Amino acid sequence: MKFPRWLGPGAVAFLLIWLILLGAGRSAFFRDPGTFWHTTTGELVLKEGFIRADPYTFTFGGQWWVPYQWLGEVGMALAHRAGGFDTQLLAAVTLIAAVFAWLTVRLLRTGLHPIVVYVTIALALAAAGSHFHVRPHLFTLACMTVVALALADADVARPRLKRLFWLIPVCVVWTNVHGGVLGGIGTLCIAFAGWLVFWKLKRPSPIRSWRDVGLLALVACGCGLSVLASPYGVDMVRTWHVIMDAPELRDIISEHRPLDVKAPYAWPVLALAAVYLLVLYGVKRIAIRVTWLLPLVWLALAFSRCRHVSLFAVVTIVAITAMWKHTRWALWLAAYRPDLYQPGSAESRPWWAHMWLPAAVVGTALALQVTHTPLPLIGSGWATHDPAAWPVDVLDVLKEHEPKPGEPNHLFNGGYIDGGFVIYHAPGYKVFVDDRCELMGGPWLVKFDEKSRTPGTAIDDWQEEYGRFDFALTRTDTPFDEWFAKSPAWEVVKVTPTATFYKRRAP
Structure with a gap:
């Protein structure tokens, strides 16, 4: 042709x-x-x-x-x-x-x-x-x-x-x-x-x-x-x-x-x-x-x-x-x-x-997005986050309980990939881990990974080392999730097929 x-x-x-x-x-x-x-x-x-x-x-x-x-x-x-x-x-x-x-x-x-x-x-x-x-x-x-x-x-x-x-x-x-x-x-x-x-x-x-x-x-x-x-x-x-x-x-x-x-x-x-x-x-x-x-x-x-x-x-x-x-x-x-x-x-x-032609279509798409004009593929609102991959269904409670400056803000996240998600969507929390391996180092991340996959795992030693956790975001039905679900110090705020959000019970 x-x-x-x-x-x-x-x-x-x-x-x-x-x-x-x-x-x-x-x-x-x-x-x-x-x-x-x-x-x-x-x-x-x-x-x-x-x-x-x-x-x-x-x-x-x-x-x-x-x-x-x-x-x-x-x-x-x-x-x-x-x-x-x-x-x-x-x-x-x-x-x-x-x-x-x-x-x-x-x-x-x-x-x-x-x-x-x-x-x-x-x-x-x-x-x-x-x-x-x-x-x-x-x-x-x-x-x-x-x-x-x-x-x-x-x-x-x-x-x-x-x-x-x-x-x-x-x-x-x-x-x-x-x-x-x-x-x-x-x-x-x-x-x-x-x-x-x-x-x-x-x-x-x-x-x-x-x-x-x-x-x-x-x-x-x-x-x-x-x-x-x-x-x-x-x-x-x-x-x-x-x-x-x-x-x-x-x-x-x-x-x-x-x-x-x-x-x-x-x-x-x-x-x-x-x-x-x-x-x-x-x-x-x-x-x-x-x-x-x-x-x-x-x-x-x-x-x-x-x-x-x-x-x-x-x-x-x-x-x-x-x-x-x-x-x-x-x-x-x-x-x-x-x-x-x-x-x-x-x-x-x-x-x-x-x-x-590339300049025309890219310019058109950018104009639609800057003006928040919804249109499939090239307009605003097309990009999305898969709820099966990210805990988007708990965003409402995550933001509802987001700490204000000066309030307790330690959030234990049970997956290092969820650290970035929280950092962006609810920056009022300080997360436990994310995927910046240059900061945490390989041995530390290996220890975290091993615990995340070990049934019956316990994380009390981390609370002793890093301070008390105030909130927790875990992937549902994981060893970390089971630990928080069984602990009397924690109450469930919301459960979804992807993730569960917890907060510490009032004394």
Whole structure:
């Protein structure tokens, strides 16, 4: 199907992906507790400046903690001010759709049939989709795509390595939005080191002289030093170190767990890996370039921590696009199946042909949300929180009993994911735990997790250590819920299929 010159395939791909994600992500994009406390933290930064102590819990309140994703959190807070969770969903979906529409256009330019391209992009979306949440980490998805494309474009016969210097300001911004900048810097360093080795081995490499080596070293140093370009300086690096140096998180935090090949979310990842390996196999060994091997690094990282699967997906599409025309499969299809592959058949279109439609639909949706105009998919009131995933049915009593300043406010929450929910919806409470693992540490969270799953568990020792609990929010029919239900010191305020809210009995 041919589109008119004023309508680029990137615009069509964006619109399709955008609408699908708006529909599928209505509640699914809000199943991560970080959405709640990231938004609240962004508001704190806007009102109070750069905080350096925990403001949310009574267990760790006042202890050292820095919001290392502060710029992303400020962005989330501003989006929330504009149109609530609807605008946050709009921003997240727009970013993802823009990334994959960009990749679609790049893949179409190879000359592959649009159906083949769309199936490949759909597979990459499915592989990355398990980590589509309204959180700053989506910015890492976009920045990793930028890095992968910049490296792939530099790894050509006539490279312009000086263009890589613009990655330094990208890394500066990235540092303040999300810690995934470490993955981007690591990818750059691996590529640069690989180029040096290939050059010395007389294999394909963009390096032509030691001057090029020096230039790349400057780029690497600039990107590496960018991690200090934040209001928190070395504290930012310290926080990242705490998170990455906590192996216990793989057992209790789902996104830190190794890839479970038996789980449905892993099947598209494995399928995409198979496609990549098939395409790579079609390239002559002597023609292989360093950037075409980067997906192997991210595939290994994905098996180590499933949070990396989205980055593997985008890096893989970039690599497939770059190496496709060098494969034996491309030569065969061009000769025998021109209906599936015609090199040079892609039509050139002006950049605005890919941009005007996305700008129009996103602008329209934002206007509807800012003016609180209800409309399915793109209007106000579309985003929602699944009552089976969050204790929304106890929000009424949670807010009714929310302490005022100076009143007892210790709330024991029986799940660390509910900490962020309370932090956002009822900030008058101080919660027991949330999912900020850099604050609480792996061993402490492991102890909490073990107790939460142990029948007949007792929590009196925590009251002795952290002070008396005034309220409790537990998941219904859990060991913590059973303890509060049996204790004569507590009375039930409200029971729902998802959660139960308790308050301490008056003496």
